[in-house]
Amino acid sequence: MKNQKIIIAVIVSVMIFPSYLVIPLTPIVLTAYYIIYNSSLDIFKKKSTYFLFFVLVIAQPLLIGEKSSVFWILNYNKEILIKGLGMFNRAIVIINSIKILNCAAEETSIKKFWTQIGFGEFENVLSKTHEVLPAVKKALNESFIQIRKSGSIWKCFLNPSDTAARLIVSLLTASQITIKK
Amino acid sequence: MKIIETKNLTRIDLINTAVFGAVWGLAEISLGALMHSSKIPFRGTIMSSLAVVIIITAKALLKYKGSLILLGGVTAMLRLSMGIGFNITPFAAIIIESVIAEIIFDTIGFRKVTAVIAGAVILLYTLIHGMIMQVIFLGVDIYSVYYEIIIKITSSFSIPESYIIIFITLFALTHIIMGGVIGGFGYSVGAKAEELMKTK
Numbered sequence: 001m002k003n004q005k006i007i008i009a010v011i012v013s014v015m016i017f018p019s020y021l022v023i024p025l026t027p028i029v030l031t032a033y034y035i036i037y038n039s040s041l042d043i044f045k046k047k048s049t050y051f052l053f054f055v056l057v058i059a060q061p062l063l064i065g066e067k068s069s070v071f072w073i074l075n076y077n078k079e080i081l082i083k084g085l086g087m088f089n090r091a092i093v094i095i096n097s098i099k100i101l102n103c104a105a106e107e108t109s110i111k112k113f114w115t116q117i118g119f120g121e122f123e124n125v126l127s128k129t130h131e132v133l134p135a136v137k138k139a140l141n142e143s144f145i146q147i148r149k150s151g152s153i154w155k156c157f158l159n160p161s162d163t164a165a166r167l168i169v170s171l172l173t174a175s176q177i178t179i180k181k
Numbered sequence: 182m183k184i185i186e187t188k189n190l191t192r193i194d195l196i197n198t199a200v201f202g203a204v205w206g207l208a209e210i211s212l213g214a215l216m217h218s219s220k221i222p223f224r225g226t227i228m229s230s231l232a233v234v235i236i237i238t239a240k241a242l243l244k245y246k247g248s249l250i251l252l253g254g255v256t257a258m259l260r261l262s263m264g265i266g267f268n269i270t271p272f273a274a275i276i277i278e279s280v281i282a283e284i285i286f287d288t289i290g291f292r293k294v295t296a297v298i299a300g301a302v303i304l305l306y307t308l309i310h311g312m313i314m315q316v317i318f319l320g321v322d323i324y325s326v327y328y329e330i331i332i333k334i335t336s337s338f339s340i341p342e343s344y345i346i347i348f349i350t351l352f353a354l355t356h357i358i359m360g361g362v363i364g365g366f367g368y369s370v371g372a373k374a375e376e377l378m379k380t381k
Contacts, residue, residue, distance in 0.1 A: 015317070015320065055326075056319075056326070060326055060329075060330075063329075063330065063333055064326070064329040064330070064333065065329070083322055084326075086320075087319045087320055087322055087323065087326075088319075090318070090319060090320055091318040091319050094317065094318050095318065098269055102261070107262065110258065114254055118247070119247065119250070119251050119254065121190050121195060121251070122251065122254060122255070124195060125195055125198050125199050125202065125251060125255050126199075126202075126255050126258055126259075128195055128196060128198075128199035129199040129200075129202040129203050129206065129255050129259060130259075131199070132196070132199050132200055132203050133203045133206070133207070133259075136200060136203040136204060136207065137203075137207060140204075140207070160366070161366060161369040161370045161373055162373060164234070164238070164370045164374075165238075165370050165371075165373035165374040165376075165377060166373075166377065168204075168238060168370065168374045169374050169377040169378055171200055171204065172196070172197055172200050172242070172374075172378065175196055175199070175200045175203075176193070176196050
C-alpha cells in the first residue's frame with residue numbers, strides 16, 4: 001500500500017494531539033480519505049456513532065463540571081464540550097484509518113508477517129483450515145441433527161464434556177480422512 | 182525478528198491445528214456475527230467463554246510450543262477473510278486471548294490448575310479488553326468521563342461510592358470464577374478427547 005506510513009502517522013497523531021487540534025484536523029483527514037481511497041464514510045450511517053456523539057458531545061458537557069457557557073436554555077461546560085468533541089473526532093478518524101489499512105492489506109503481507117515472527121507453518125495451516133472448513137461445517141450440522149433425532153439432548157446436557165470431546169474427536173478424524181483424500 | 186519458532190510439526194499437528202482453527206473461526210463468524218448484529222449484552226464474555234473451551238481443549242491435543250498463538254492467528258485471519266466486515270475489537274481479542282493462554286501454559290505447564298487459571302485470566306481480560314480498546318479509540322480521557330458520570334449518578338441517587346467499588350469488584354470476581362469453571366470444563370473436554378484419540 002502506497003500511503004500506509006502516512007495513515008499510521010495520522011492514527012498516532014490523533015492519539016497524541018490535544019482535542020483543539022484533532023477537531024479541525026478531522027474534516028481534512030476524512031475529505032482526504034474520501035478523495036484518495038474513496039472511503040465510504042458509512043460510519044455515519046451507524047446508530048452507535050450517534051449514540052457516541054450523544055454521550056460525548058451532548059450529555060457530557062451538560063452533566064459534568066461547572067457550567068461555564070449558555071446555549072439557548074442549556075448551561076454547559078465549554079471545556080468538556082471541546083474535550084468530548086475531540087474524543088468523538090479521534091474515534092471517527094481512527095476507525096476510518098484502520099478500515100482503510102485493512103482494505104489495503106494484502107493477504108500475502110499478513111502471511112509474511114506471521115512467517116517473520118517465527119510461525120513458518122502459518123500459511124500451510126491456514127490453507128488446511130480453508131480445506132477442512134466445509135467438512136467441519138457439515139460434520140457439526142450432522143452431529144446436531146443426530147443428537148436431535150436420537151432424542152439424547154438431555155443426555156448431552158448431563159454430560160457436556162463427554163459430548164464435546166466426542167464431537168471434537170469425530171471432527172479431527174473426519175478432517176484427517178478428508179485431507180488424506 | 183522471530184518471537185517464537187514452531188519446529189518439527191507433524192502432519193497430524195498441522196491438521197489438528199487447522200480443525201481447531203476452523204471450529205473457532207466458524208463460531209466467530211456465525212455466532213459472533215449473530216451476536217454483533219443482535220446487540221446481545223455480554224457478547225464478548227459469551228464469545229470468550231467459547232474461546233476458552235476451544236483453546237484449552239486444543240492445548241490438550243496440540244502439544245507443540247506456540248500452538249495456541251498459531252491457532253489464534255489462523256482464526257483471526259479466517260474471521261478477516263470470510264467477509265463479515267472488519268472489526269478490530271474481536272480481531273485483537275482472539276490474538277490476545279491465545280497469547281495469554283500460551284504464556285500461561287508455556288511457563289507453568291498444562292495441568293487442570295493452569296487450565297483454570299488460564300480460563301480465569303482470559304475472562305478477566307475480556308472485561309478489561311473493551312476498556313483498552315476504548316482508550317485506543319477515544320483516548321485516556323474516557324476514564325474520567327466514566328468516573329464523572331458514575332459520581333453524578335451515585336450522588337443524585339445518594340448511593341455511596343463504595344457500593345460502586347463493591348459492584349465492580351463483584352463483577353470482576355464473577356468473571357474470574359466463571360473463567361475458572363469454564364477453564365476446568367475445557368480441560369476435562371481436552372483430557373477426554375486425548376483419551377479417545379489414543380484409542381482410535
